[in-house]
Amino acid sequence: MISLNGSGFLNNTGVSGSRTSFSHSQKRPSASVRVVALGSNGRPADRNVSVLMESTLKDVKDGAPVVEKDSKSTVDAVVEEVYTEDSATEFITPWTVSVASGYSLLRDPHHNKGLAFSEKERDAHFLRGLLPPTVVSHELQVKKMMHSIRQYQVPLQKYMAMMDLQEMNEKLFYKLLIDNVEELLPVVYTPTVGEACQKYGSIFRRPQGLFISLKEKGRISEVLKNWPEKNIEVIVVTDGERILGLGDLGCQGMGIPVGKLSLYTALGGVRPSACLPVTIDVGTNNKKLLEDEFYIGLRQRRATGQEYAELLHEFMTAVKQNYGEKVLVQFEDFANHNAFDLLEKYGTTHLVFNDDIQGTASVVLAGLIAALKLVGGNLADHKFLFLGAGEAGTGIAELIALEMSKQTNTPLEETRKKIWLVDSKGLIVSSRLESLQHFKKPWAHEHEPIKDLIHAVEAIKPTVLIGSSGVGRTFTKEVVEAMASLNEKPIILALSNPTSQAECTAEEAYTWSQGRAIYASGSPFDPVEYEGKVLVPGQANNAYIFPGLGLGLIMSGAIRVHDDMLLAASESLAAQVTQESFDMGRIFPPFSNIRKISANIAANVAAKAYELGLATRLPQPEDLVKYAESCMYSPTYRSYR
Ligand SMILES: NC(=O)C1=CN([C@@H]2O[C@H](COP(=O)(O)OP(=O)(O)OC[C@H]3O[C@@H](n4cnc5c(N)ncnc54)[C@H](OP(=O)(O)O)[C@@H]3O)[C@@H](O)[C@H]2O)C=CC1
Numbered sequence: 001m002i003s004l005n006g007s008g009f010l011n012n013t014g015v016s017g018s019r020t021s022f023s024h025s026q027k028r029p030s031a032s033v034r035v036v037a038l039g040s041n042g043r044p045a046d047r048n049v050s051v052l053m054e055s056t057l058k059d060v061k062d063g064a065p066v067v068e069k070d071s072k073s074t075v076d077a078v079v080e081e082v083y084t085e086d087s088a089t090e091f092i093t094p095w096t097v098s099v100a101s102g103y104s105l106l107r108d109p110h111h112n113k114g115l116a117f118s119e120k121e122r123d124a125h126f127l128r129g130l131l132p133p134t135v136v137s138h139e140l141q142v143k144k145m146m147h148s149i150r151q152y153q154v155p156l157q158k159y160m161a162m163m164d165l166q167e168m169n170e171k172l173f174y175k176l177l178i179d180n181v182e183e184l185l186p187v188v189y190t191p192t193v194g195e196a197c198q199k200y201g202s203i204f205r206r207p208q209g210l211f212i213s214l215k216e217k218g219r220i221s222e223v224l225k226n227w228p229e230k231n232i233e234v235i236v237v238t239d240g241e242r243i244l245g246l247g248d249l250g251c252q253g254m255g256i257p258v259g260k261l262s263l264y265t266a267l268g269g270v271r272p273s274a275c276l277p278v279t280i281d282v283g284t285n286n287k288k289l290l291e292d293e294f295y296i297g298l299r300q301r302r303a304t305g306q307e308y309a310e311l312l313h314e315f316m317t318a319v320k321q322n323y324g325e326k327v328l329v330q331f332e333d334f335a336n337h338n339a340f341d342l343l344e345k346y347g348t349t350h351l352v353f354n355d356d357i358q359g360t361a362s363v364v365l366a367g368l369i370a371a372l373k374l375v376g377g378n379l380a381d382h383k384f385l386f387l388g389a390g391e392a393g394t395g396i397a398e399l400i401a402l403e404m405s406k407q408t409n410t411p412l413e414e415t416r417k418k419i420w421l422v423d424s425k426g427l428i429v430s431s432r433l434e435s436l437q438h439f440k441k442p443w444a445h446e447h448e449p450i451k452d453l454i455h456a457v458e459a460i461k462p463t464v465l466i467g468s469s470g471v472g473r474t475f476t477k478e479v480v481e482a483m484a485s486l487n488e489k490p491i492i493l494a495l496s497n498p499t500s501q502a503e504c505t506a507e508e509a510y511t512w513s514q515g516r517a518i519y520a521s522g523s524p525f526d527p528v529e530y531e532g533k534v535l536v537p538g539q540a541n542n543a544y545i546f547p548g549l550g551l552g553l554i555m556s557g558a559i560r561v562h563d564d565m566l567l568a569a570s571e572s573l574a575a576q577v578t579q580e581s582f583d584m585g586r587i588f589p590p591f592s593n594i595r596k597i598s599a600n601i602a603a604n605v606a607a608k609a610y611e612l613g614l615a616t617r618l619p620q621p622e623d624l625v626k627y628a629e630s631c632m633y634s635p636t637y638r639s640y641r
């Protein structure tokens with residue numbers, strides 16, 4: 001497993017939302033917070049209307065500016081006040097010299113409240129006549145939006161409605177997503193985000209992230225400055241070459257960083273304005289896209305070698321220059337021939353992790369630790385077989401081997417022998433060693449060659465079967481039946497996304513194993529009734545991990561990601577699976593509790609960062625769970641003066 005390095009950018013307050021904040025001992029003069037609303041084109045409109053928040057920054061306590069609550073303010077929590085307010089306290093752009101009319105305010109997604117603007121605000125901000133007379137609560141807005149989204153039968157229409165909402169009223173978008181996470185996760189994330197990426201050219205309306213193409217070579221730092229937010233804490237970047245299990249979608253992969261970052265906010269509580277989605281466009285080898293008149297990316301085959309490396313290097317350098325050394329960069333959906341190398345290269349200079357390799361490993365290990373409560377034994381008592389030996393497969397395999405090695409005090413080389421992988425050419429065995437990609441080599445064990453999965457299952461006799469191939473329906477009836485004949489409770493994880501690429505469905509796994517399989521999948525499946533018992537499949541998706549992991553890194557001011565932090569995240573997630581879940585056969589907790597889960601994961605990750613001496617936010621908060629919760633963005637409307 002690759003351990004990642006980086007060096008520290010010190011944020012004195014430890015409140016990660018605020019790079020422009022103050023040291024623990026510094027007093028900040030009392031100051032009103034001035035917010036300038038901009039015109040719909042991002043430039044100020046011609047009317048002089050300043051929007052003043054009702055809160056006033058007074059002091060700095062425990063590293064967090066204390067907000068004196070105005071009698072009319074609706075905001076209560078001190079830290080929340082600082083962390084949650086999304087740039088409203090520092091709305092700075094080079095052209096912020098005058099202020100806007102209410103019309104502009106309605107078009108500013110960060111500050112727009114739509115019909116929730118109070119009578120007083122409508123008067124103060126020139127909104128009279130621009131809104132119908134009714135004033136509604138945030139809750140009613142959520143109810144109405146959910147009603148409206150449920151009217152759409154087609155998932156992509158729901159996705160587009162959600163994206164429109166995000167562009168229109170950010171706080172309503174996040175409240176909707178947080179309050180209805182189980183229903184809306186499949187809309188803004190897998191599986192629908194996969195279809196959205198496939199059709200991104202046709203549905204593209206407004207930029208939701210930065211597109212950095214070969215055309216921008218030599219001026220990436222300038223391009224970063226075009227993004228309106230400056231205090232970036234998390235970047236999710238893709239080059240679009242391996243989007244879910246859908247292959248090379250080039251520039252249209254942008255849906256993935258956008259979706260992942262909306263989960264950073266909704267699930268992990270990172271401020272939306274601190275999140276930057278980036279797509280690096282070096283071309284695409286997808287012939288269909290190159291010939292598609294609606295394709296939005298560069299029309300050329302992918303740049304490789306030095307040209308590719310130089311663009312990526314310029315990007316990584318510019319990121320550090322613009323946002324400091326503690327900005328977290330999450331590599332997402334790169335093809336494996338670049339992913340491992342990028343992780344290794346930038347792990348020594350930046351705070352980076354690869355979600356597909358490391359986030360996936362952490363979530364699957366958590367599921368396995370939890371599953372042991374149902375099947376018994378320790379990790380080392382089990383034998384693992386993977387279909388797919390790429391980023392997800394070898395990443396998971398390595399973290400399982402590491403955990404096993406720690407638990408049994410056995411060398412990693414030994415624990416790896418419990419784990420077998422099959423790739424497109426068959427079982428990975430020592431006779432193939434020379435021709436294997438470097439990340440597969442540790443898994444080339446002594447065995448005769450085997451070409452297909454069913455024969456590998458029969459020969460290896462695994463207790464756990466994990467699909468990470470990106471190819472749908474590869475766990476056939478024969479394969480699942482073989483697992484069920486070998487094990488009383490076979491563990492079967494069909495990780496590939498989106499739903500169309502799942503190695504088998506929940507229904508198939510339960511039916512073909514006579515209801516005995518312990519099953520989880522990357523994309524969600526509905527519960528299945530088998531012989532009168534309702535079995536609820538878990539969702540083995542890195543979305544359980546990266547938001548909490550990211551929050552833990554940010555709140556502790558961590559300067560690098562360490563494997564032990566991934567293990568800490570796994571342990572925390574596994575510990576949060578309740579008996580109620582186990583009784584339904586699920587090895588992951590429901591997403592409805594995800595913010596609490598993320599806070600606990602963040603606390604465990606941060607604790608590990610402190611233990612390893614990798615945290616820079618000092619002193620360590622006494623109660624890390626409470627601190628994590630206090631740091632989390634919540635989409636509460638603020639009152640405007
Ligand atoms: N649930 C989750 O949280 C996550 C799910 N995933 C999903 O996992 C899948 C794989 O992702 P990733 O590991 O990054 O992709 P990679 O491209 O890195 O790896 C795919 C692996 O599958 C192998 N493979 C492809 N076709 C077959 C086949 N027919 N039979 C056997 N093996 C095959 C490839 O073999 P070869 O090397 O020979 O080409 C390769 O080893 C994707 O669908 C992705 O969506 C990924 C990350 C997280």
Ligand SMILES: CC(=O)C(=O)O
Nearest residue numbers: 244333356497541542
């Ligand atoms: C979930 C995820 O990261 C993937 O499928 O690539």
Ligand SMILES: [Mg+2]
Nearest residue numbers: 332333355356
């Ligand atoms: Mg991914």
